[in-house]
Amino acid sequence: MNGVHDMGGMQGLGRIEPEPEGIVFHHVWEGRVHAMSLASPTRSNIDAGRHQRELIPGPEYLRMSYYEKWFRSLSERLIQQGLVTTEELASGRPAAGSAKATPRLAAETVEGALTRAGSYLREAAAPLFSPGDSVRGRNLHPDGHTRLPRYVRGRSGVIVRAHGAHVLPDSNAHGKGEDPRPLYTVRFTARELWGKAANPRDSVCLDLWEPYLERA
Amino acid sequence: MKDQGTYQPYSYYQLMETSLRELLVEKGIVSDEAVNAEVTAMRERQPERGSKVVAHAWLDDAFRQRLLKNGTAACEELGLEIPALKLVVVENTPQVHNLVVCTLCSCYPWPVLGLPPVWYKSPPYRSRAVIDPRGVIAEFGTILPDNVEVRVWDSTAEVRYLVLPEQPADTDGLDEDALAVLVTRDGMIGTARL
Numbered sequence: 001m002n003g004v005h006d007m008g009g010m011q012g013l014g015r016i017e018p019e020p021e022g023i024v025f026h027h028v029w030e031g032r033v034h035a036m037s038l039a040s041p042t043r044s045n046i047d048a049g050r051h052q053r054e055l056i057p058g059p060e061y062l063r064m065s066y067y068e069k070w071f072r073s074l075s076e077r078l079i080q081q082g083l084v085t086t087e088e089l090a091s092g093r094p095a096a097g098s099a100k101a102t103p104r105l106a107a108e109t110v111e112g113a114l115t116r117a118g119s120y121l122r123e124a125a126a127p128l129f130s131p132g133d134s135v136r137g138r139n140l141h142p143d144g145h146t147r148l149p150r151y152v153r154g155r156s157g158v159i160v161r162a163h164g165a166h167v168l169p170d171s172n173a174h175g176k177g178e179d180p181r182p183l184y185t186v187r188f189t190a191r192e193l194w195g196k197a198a199n200p201r202d203s204v205c206l207d208l209w210e211p212y213l214e215r216a
Numbered sequence: 217m218k219d220q221g222t223y224q225p226y227s228y229y230q231l232m233e234t235s236l237r238e239l240l241v242e243k244g245i246v247s248d249e250a251v252n253a254e255v256t257a258m259r260e261r262q263p264e265r266g267s268k269v270v271a272h273a274w275l276d277d278a279f280r281q282r283l284l285k286n287g288t289a290a291c292e293e294l295g296l297e298i299p300a301l302k303l304v305v306v307e308n309t310p311q312v313h314n315l316v317v318c319t320l321c322s323c324y325p326w327p328v329l330g331l332p333p334v335w336y337k338s339p340p341y342r343s344r345a346v347i348d349p350r351g352v353i354a355e356f357g358t359i360l361p362d363n364v365e366v367r368v369w370d371s372t373a374e375v376r377y378l379v380l381p382e383q384p385a386d387t388d389g390l391d392e393d394a395l396a397v398l399v400t401r402d403g404m405i406g407t408a409r410l
Contacts, residue, residue, distance in 0.1 A: 007342050008345075009346055011344070013343045016341050016355055018356060018407075021333075024331055029234070034258060035250075035255045036237060038254045040240065053321070084239060084240070092238060093242075102244055103241075103244055103246050103247040119300045149372065169373075183373055183375075190366075193347075202366040203367055204369075205368070206372045207375050
């Protein structure tokens with residue numbers, strides 16, 4: 001979807017505010033929201049979680065802090081997955097007679113959970129493109145989740161690396177299966193993306209799935 | 217009479233988080249123990265992990281080659297687990313400067329750098345890093361000459377990027393620990409040169 005989350009190349013979004021190293025969270029609740037997202041079954045589909053944050057209406061998305069968005073998407077994913085009901089969220093109490101699940105062990109922290117989730121690399125059909133091939137970002141504007149940023153649609157680049165087949169977010173985010181497709185790193189010159197004012201030496205590389213690309 | 221104490225009312229999100237957590241614990245969806253363990257794990261994961269990888273690569277050229285070829289496998293040699301992600305290490309040279317961003321969300325090499333700083337996840341950086349990388353890097357204090365090539369890496373898939381900075385001048389003879397201290401988080405994102 002063409003949401004405000006797809007912000008590569010936008011201007012006027014304010015100043016960058018650097019911060020010293022060592023600050024992990026700004027409030028205790030932020031760490032816990034992140035931790036609940038990792039510790040609950042909502043983490044099983046990274047693409048669905050990302051899409052949930054993209055569905056936050058643009059004006060709110062830009063106004064909310066990072067972890068405010070995570071809190072919103074965590075709550076919504078818990079409802080979608082049938083783990084809690086809207087009424088329970090509003091009251092903060094389990095519905096009378098509702099089943100009690102068994103939480104996973106505390107020892108299984110991030111690392112363990114990620115390992116269990118496994119990599120996104122899958123076996124799939126041989127890739128159409130090879131390093132060195134010229135490709136163009138397709139002019140696609142899907143309603144749902146995609147990882148094809150607007151700023152490369154219709155722009156030409158060169159494949160610099162093939163990564164094998166990876167789970168396709170456009171399908172997985174919507175519960176339509178993993179549909180693994182070949183993934184490539186594609187280099188676009190800064191001039192192709194931003195015009196003659198860009199430095200002729202500069203480039204931007206992105207990781208793009210085969211269905212996002214056509215031969216140029 | 218003077219006001220005393222440090223009492224502050226709960227903020228909206230503090231209240232909402234507490235309420236949600238208590239609900240999830242009561243329903244058995246998460247345990248307080250697991251939530252606390254995740255928070256501790258996230259706080260413990262700091263950029264020093266990446267600094268150690270970089271310092272090791274500066275001292276051991278064969279390791280540096282392996283790191284550039286397969287970042288995941290090379291980090292695992294040093295005992296760093298890179299679960300589920302493919303790590304690609306990109307090298308700065310006198311001719312090339314690399315910068316990492318995630319324009320669509322907040323993808324970042326957690327296993328080696330810990331959680332990203334707020335600015336990395338915020339609209340100003342995400343929007344500008346691809347269209348004006350030189351301006352962004354200048355705001356962080358480094359003016360890159362026109363004849364240095366800038367390569368921006370937009371992390372759009374489950375591949376993560378780590379910049380291998382150039383070893384600063386006059387640091388020959390330092391051991392790995394002393395070198396690692398010089399390697400900053402921003403140097404490994406690419407917003408700074410060491």
